[in-house]
Amino acid sequence: MRVLVVGGGGREHTLVWKLKQSPLVKKIYCAPGNGGIASDAECVAIQGDDVQALADFASRERIDLTIVGPEAPLVAGIRDVFESRGLRLFGPTAGAALLEGSKVFAKRRMQRYGIPTASCEVFDDPEAALRYVRRAGRCVVKADGLAAGKGVIVAGSPAEAEEAVRLIMVERAFGDAGKAVVVEELLEGEEVSVLAFTDGKSIKPLVASQDHKRAYDGDTGPNTGGMGAYSPPPVYTEELHERVCREILEPLIRGLAGDGIVYQGVIYAGLMITSKGPYVLEFNCRFGDPEAQVVIPRLKTDLVEVVEAVLDERLDGIRLEWDPRAAACVVLASGGYPGRYEKGKVIAGLNEVPPDVLVFHAGTGLAEGKLVTSGGRVLGVTGFGATVREAVDRAYAGVEKIRFDGMHFRRDIAHRALKSGG
Structure with missing residues (x-):
């Protein structure tokens, strides 16, 4: 099977890493990829939002399966374009991807389907x-x-x-x-990310995770795309999981289907666990980043088998198996991120990272044969352990070996879990 991964960040490197393990995959392309992905797949100089060029490439190279990482191509209708040309693509249609593409659309659907979410007002x-x-x-x-x-x-x-x-x-x-803006009541509690595969009828949840959006320790500073993540979060109990499936995921997919929207792919529910239970903060239409860097490595089931089952609407026959170990990812960012930052800083020490620690490339490139920074979030360093504490320690053991000018990272990933003895 010839597979194309769309995107060029840490999430996409994680997908490529996982796909390489499948005996069903013979060749992997990534568009546009990055300096690290280039070691694991053939990078193609097509930007992820150039939908027509991607479809042309997939047709020309006889791509059997395309997996989309970022949200922009999905909201732009890449699934619709590929399907119109007889190409198989994993991800929702433009109509379904509006769950992430429009906060207003998502809030109105949640209210219609009775899904718990913060009260809000919409303004244009x-x-x-x-x-x-x-x-x-x-x-x-x-x-x-x-x-x-x-x-x-x-x-x-x-x-x-x-x-x-x-x-x-x-x-x-x-x-x-x-x-337009949505102004919501401020919910109090602890955030959790829950992803699930769905073929439009059946739902198969993935293990839960918790990411860290703020730039600095103690959850201070501006919001970023994510400075780290870990799985599993102790706050997410089996009872909560059953409620999330019953009150959020199932009503969402059922409600969309009733509105004539068949959602196929991954649905991401960003939740606030309040004293009254789980409330939805947002829905995303793709794998999270950096949540993917702790969730996908824990998935033991062949990702290609799951994706094929989603597209063939036979997900109910798939059983997801998981690595029981905890995972933690620390994001190494450029100095100044999420504000202005410089690029082109030489990255050193990757060959010194312990072999049991994974390093996923996000914003890296090659210049004169050297690996350099090319984005705000540069690397994701993922460690594993019997407990969250052990996983965090392994991740930071990898972080200690890596160096580039201006490197910034949070030193308190999974602090909530560690305070609770996780």
Whole structure:
């Protein structure tokens, strides 16, 4: 089987790493890939959002299966384009991907299907939004469209909420994603990410994880695309898992089907575990990043077999098997991320990382034969252990060996689990 992975970050490197283990796979391409992926797949100089060029490549190279990593191509309709040309692609259609592409669409569907989520108001007029947040107090302001994981601002006061509205709707810091905003009540609790495979009828949840969005230790600083993750989070009990399936995942897929939207692929539920139970913060239409770097390595089942079952609508016959060990991933970022940062810093020490620690490349490239930084999030270092503590220790053992100018990382990944004795 010839497989194409779309994207060029740590999530995509994790997918390539997993696909290489399948006896069904003979050749892997990645578009556009990165400096590390180039060691595991043939990188193709096509950007992930160039849907037509990707379809042309897949047709020309007789690609049997395409797996999409990032959200932008899915929201842009890559599944629809590939299907119209007789090409198999894993990921939802544009209509289904609106769950991530539009916060307004997602909130209205959750309300219609009775899925627990924060109460909210929607605004497409900045002045109306400003009047509302002046009275609302603490709240969460979300850009309606895609904003690379950075369009959500937690406002601790009316002044911060006003600043968020101006940033998103007036200054258009996230472009057209800020044409409208969703202003939500601020939920209190602990966040958990739950992903699930679905063929539009059956649902197979993956092991839960918890990521770290804030840039600095103690969950301070600006939101990023994710500074690390670990699995499993102790707060996510078997009882909670049953509730999430019964109250969130099943009603979502059933409700979408009832609306004529068949969702196939991975559904990502970002949850807040409150004193009243799980509430949905957001839905994403793809594997999380960096959640993928701790969840996919724990999956023992052949990923290709699962993907094929999803596309053939026979997921109910698949049994997912998991590595019982915990996993933890520490993201190494460029200095200044998620703000301005420099590229082209030489990366050293990868050959010194312990062999039982995985290093997934996110923002790396090759320059004059040397591996250099090319993005904000540069590497994801994943360790394993019988406990979360052991997994975290192994990940940081790998981090200690890696060096590049300006390297920044959080030193408290999985701090909630460690405080609870995980």
